[in-house]
Amino acid sequence: MFLNLLLILGSPAHAENVGQFTFLGEQQCAPFEGILFDPPALAEILARQTTANAACKARIEYEISVEAAAYDLVIRDWEIKYSALNEESTLLIQQKDIEIDQLRKSLLRQSPRNNWVWAVGGVAVGIASTYTAYRLFNE
Amino acid sequence: MGKMRYDYKQLESAYETSRQSLQAQITGLQAIHQQQLSELETSLQTYKDAIEQIENDYERSQEALQDLRNSKRAEYGRQFSQDPEGLSETIMLMYGFDYVP
Numbered sequence A: 001m002f003l004n005l006l007l008i009l010g011s012p013a014h015a016e017n018v019g020q021f022t023f024l025g026e027q028q029c030a031p032f033e034g035i036l037f038d039p040p041a042l043a044e045i046l047a048r049q050t051t052a053n054a055a056c057k058a059r060i061e062y063e064i065s066v067e068a069a070a071y072d073l074v075i076r077d078w079e080i081k082y083s084a085l086n087e088e089s090t091l092l093i094q095q096k097d098i099e100i101d102q103l104r105k106s107l108l109r110q111s112p113r114n115n116w117v118w119a120v121g122g123v124a125v126g127i128a129s130t131y132t133a134y135r136l137f138n139e
Numbered sequence B: 001m002g003k004m005r006y007d008y009k010q011l012e013s014a015y016e017t018s019r020q021s022l023q024a025q026i027t028g029l030q031a032i033h034q035q036q037l038s039e040l041e042t043s044l045q046t047y048k049d050a051i052e053q054i055e056n057d058y059e060r061s062q063e064a065l066q067d068l069r070n071s072k073r074a075e076y077g078r079q080f081s082q083d084p085e086g087l088s089e090t091i092m093l094m095y096g097f098d099y100v101p
Helices: A002-010 A041-107 A115-138 B003-084 B084-095
Strands: A019-025 A034-037
Touching: A034 B003, A041 B003, A041 B084, B003 B084
Parallel strands: none
Antiparallel strands: A019 A034
């Protein structure tokens, strides 16, 4: 009961006169069959038509703004990622350059091989051994 | 023996160089990623603020539109009682319908 009362009181028709319409047959107080709108309904139809362009423009502006904000976000994110990758590559190149330089210095500090010294020494030792053996076994 | 020890020292030095380089890379990368995360968060916040602003603007425009619609409704209501010929003219202009008195 209470709910029904609430529904009746809360319905738009009872809240304010939002407009009414009815169907008319031919010669039923009208020269042709049609639909009869009361003044508030007609005013609503005309007002909606008058403001339709503005409503459409506002909606388009809203949708474009939302899309633009989303694309701005995507662009900013790509710029941030690009900047970070750029910094990473610069850092890696710098560190590799430092590493290469230090390894090069380290290599330069290594003990020299001096192969010719060992070759000359070997030949000299060989000659000396042969000569010593010759002297020992000949005597 | 001395040569071997010297070479070993050099190898150790090379290893230490590589280790320090990698450590520096890791530290640098961590700093870069931290900065990237911070910038991405700022960017997201900027987006959220922009969307909020757009929603507010749209809400305001809808309110203005509703006000305009109400005033037009009142205007057409007045026209109905005070200037029916003007109203029929408006309907004809707006929709192209013929008026049948």
